Amino acid sequence: KRQPIAIEKIDLSTFAEVKDKDNELSDQARSNRFLVAPSELIGAIKNAGHREGIPVIEVNPANTSKTCSECGAVNKELGAESNWTCPSCNAEHDRDQNAAINIARRAEEKLKKTDENTK
Structure with a gap:
């Protein structure tokens, strides 16, 4: 598939x-x-x-680079740094990789909702 x-x-x-x-x-x-x-x-x-x-x-890409892909916390204090540590769970992130993970997860959720609505 x-x-x-x-x-x-x-x-x-x-x-x-x-x-x-x-x-x-x-x-x-x-x-x-x-x-x-x-x-x-x-x-x-x-x-x-x-x-x-x-x-x-x-x-929607809103906050995908600021949302921790480990725990889901949004780091509202994040500036333009490309690497950051989540203040909630201490996970370390590359901003672009973190955003990509969150975008993929949002797409999976959207796809699941679409699949559920077509059943």
């Missing part, structure tokens, strides 16, 4: 060309011009999944 693909549900409005008070593109909008259009990338992933019969599940 092929495994589902879990991806962040990206708010594409954050990639809009935001202009500042002088009607100039903001630095963020300027740098976003050099990225692959997020909607095209998401579309390509979904199309490939559909073609291959692999479910693609979008999940």
Whole structure:
């Protein structure tokens, strides 16, 4: 059985060309011009999944890097650090790996709910 693909549900409005008070593109909008259009990338992933019969599940990424994948506590004090220790259970995390684990779990939960609703 092929495994589902879990991806962040990206708010594409954050990639809009935001202009500042002088009607100039903001630095963020300027740098976003050099990225692959997020909607095209998401579309390509979904199309490939559909073609291959692999479910693609979008999940809300809110707090996935700040939520301990061991105990579920949310570290609201976390700044921009890439590595952190959970204040509740002392588990050590790489922020990106931790977020990936939490995104995968959210996708599993969403898939289970979908399966339960189709029975």
